[in-house]
Amino acid sequence: MQAPILEIVGLKKSYKDNAVLRGIDLKIFPGQLVCVIGPSGSGKSTMLRCCNRLEEPTGGQVVVDGVHITNADTNLNKVRQGIGMVFQQFNLYPHLTVLGNVTLALRKVEGLPKFEAQERGRKALEKVGLMDKEVAFPEQLSGGQQQRVGIARAIALNPKVMLFDEPTSALDPELVGSVLNVMRQLGKSGITMLVVTHEMAFARAAADHVVFMDGGVIVEEGPPSQIFDSPTHERTRAFVSRYTQGH
Amino acid sequence: MSSASGFDQFIHTFFNVEIALLYLPEIASGAGVTILLSLAVVVTGLALGLALAVLRSLQAKPLNFFIVIYADVLRALPPLVVIIIFFFAFPFIGLSMSAFTATWLSLSLVLGAYAEESIWGAIVALPAGQTEAARSTGLSWWKTMLYVVLPQAFRMALPPLTNRVISITKNTALGSVVALGEILNKAQSASSNSGNPTPLILGAAMYLLIFLPVVIAARWLETRSSRAV
C-alpha cells in the first residue's frame, strides 16, 4: 500500500464561534484526481486553503509527503513550492506577461537563471496549450486562457500535489470546457490533484475518488460510481440528485 | 532662576507658560485671520472652479482654450509666487492691495484651478447614459446639469478635492511672507520680541488645533465614501 502524498488529520477551523471545519480526515494518494463536492458553506474551500496554510487551521494536522506543514517551525515558503494552487479568480499578475507570471517563482524562489526558468515556463505553457501567448498580458486573454495560465504557473514548480479552488466557477459557461480538458489531461499524466468543484459531470467522468462535504465534515467518500449512482448517505443522495436531475 | 536640569531648561525655552500666556491673545487673533481667510478661499475657490467646469461643458472652443490655460498656469505656479506677484508687483501698475486681499485672491485662483480640473474630470467620467436618460425625459440642458450631472460629479470629485482644500488652506501661512497678520506672522514677531521660541510652538499648536480635525474628518469622509462605492 502506497503512502499518501497528502494527509489531513482531524482538521478543524473556526472563525470566532463559527466552526467551519469540524474535524476532517482525508488521505490522498499519488496520482489520484480527487474531487470535493458539496453545498456552499460546507467548508470545501476552507479545507483546501488549509492545505497550504493560506488559512491557518485551529486544530488538526496537514501532512504533505511526510512533512507536517502545520507545525509552527516548518519553512512555509519551501513547503509551498511543493504545493500548487489554482484560484477561482485566477489572480494572475497583471503587470507581468504570461511567461513572466509563470516564471516569477522559478526565478525568485528556486533561484533559477532566467534562461532556464523560461524553458521550464514554456514547458508548463505547452501542457496547457498556450505556448503562443507567452508575451501577452493577462488582460488580453479570455477568462479560460487566464485560468490555464494560472494552472501553468502552478505546475511550473513541479509540485507534489495540485490544489484547485473552484477553478471554473468564475468562467463563462462556454470557456469552462477548455479548462476542464486541461485538468483532465493533467490528471491522466499522473499529477496528484485535489479539486473543489461544482462541475458534477467532470467529477463523475474524470475523478478517481470523490469526497462529499457538508456542514464542515466529510459525509461520504468513494469512487464516482458510488457517490453519484448509489450513495450510502441520505444527504449525499439529496445533494447529488439535485444535480443529476437538472442535467 | 530655573533649575540646572536639562529637561527643565528645555521646557523653559520651548514651553514657557508665562510667555505663552502673554502672547496668546495676539496669536489667537492671528488664528482668527487664518480661519477667516481659509473659509473665504474655500468658498470663492470652489465657486470659481464649479463655474469654470460648467462653462467648459458648454464646449465653446475659444472659451475652453482660456480655461485650460488658466488651469494649467495656476497649477504649475507655486502659490507663493502668485501671492508675491499680486502683493509686490501689482502696485507698480497702480493696483495695490492689502496682504489679506493678495493672499485670498491668489489662493482662490489656485484652488479654482484644481477644483475646475477635478469637477470637469468627474463630469467627463460620468457615463453618457446619465445625460441621455435625463434629456430623454425632457429636462433642459441646464436642469440636467443642475439635478443630474453636477450632484454626481461633485460626489466623485470630493476625495481629491478635500485633500486639495486642506493643502490650500494650510498655504494661508504663506501670507506671513507678505506680512499678513495670520498665525505664523504673529508667532514670529512674538518670538523675536521675546527672544524665546515658545510663541512659535504656540503658533504650531494653533495650526494643529485648526487643521488636525479637518485632516481627520477628511480621512473619515474618504473611508465613508469609498465604502459606499
Add this chain to the structure above:
Amino acid sequence: MDALLQNFFNFAVFRDVFPSLLRGLWTTIWLSLLVIPIGLVSGLVLALIATQARNRWLRIGIAIYVDFFRAFPPLVLLILIYFGSPFLGLEIPKLMAVAIGFMLNNSSYFSEVFRAGIEAVPKGQMEAARSTGLSKLQALTFVIVPQATRNVLPDLVGNCIEVVKLTTIASVVALPELLRAARDAQSLVYNPSPIVLAAALYLVLLWPAVRLLSRLEHRGRAVR
C-alpha cells in the same frame, strides 16, 4: 499698457537679472532632486509598514505621524526647525533645515498615496504569490508594489510637482532658490519684472509636468 510692459515685462531688466535667476533655478532643481527621492522612499517604507505590520500600535503610530504632518503647514515646520534649533544649542544649516522639514512633510503625503495604492491591489495577488513559495518580502517587491505604484501614478506625479512648488518656501529662510533670487533682484532694480521672469521659469519647469499629469489622470479614468 505701457506701465504693464515697463514694469512686468521690462526686457532690459530681464537681460540683467537672467543669469542670477538661472542660478536660482538650478538651486531649485537640485533641491527638488534631493528631497523628492527621500520623500518617495520614506513614504513607501511608511506605507508598507502601515499596511503590513501586525502590531496595531505601530500602525496607529504611523497614522498619527502622517495626520500630524499633513495638518502642519510646511512653512511653519521649516521656520520652527530653522529658528528653533539654535535654542536647542544646534546650529542647523539652512539646507539641512529645509531637507528635514521637507522629509517630514513629504514622507507623510507620499505614504498616504502609496498606502491607497497598496490597498487597491486585490488580496488574491498576495495569496497567489505566496502560494508559489515567494516570501512576503519577495511578494511585496515583485507583485504588490509594482501594481500599487501603477495604481497611483497620477497622484505620485502630482505630489512630485507639489514638492517642486514647495521649494519656494525655502526662500523664506533665504536659501538662494529661484524665488529668493527673483525677490533679491527685484529689490535691487526696484522693478517687479524679475518676479515675472521667475514665474515664467517656473512655468517652463512645471507646465510639461502638469500636462503629463492631466494626461495620466484621464488615461487612468478611461481604463476604469
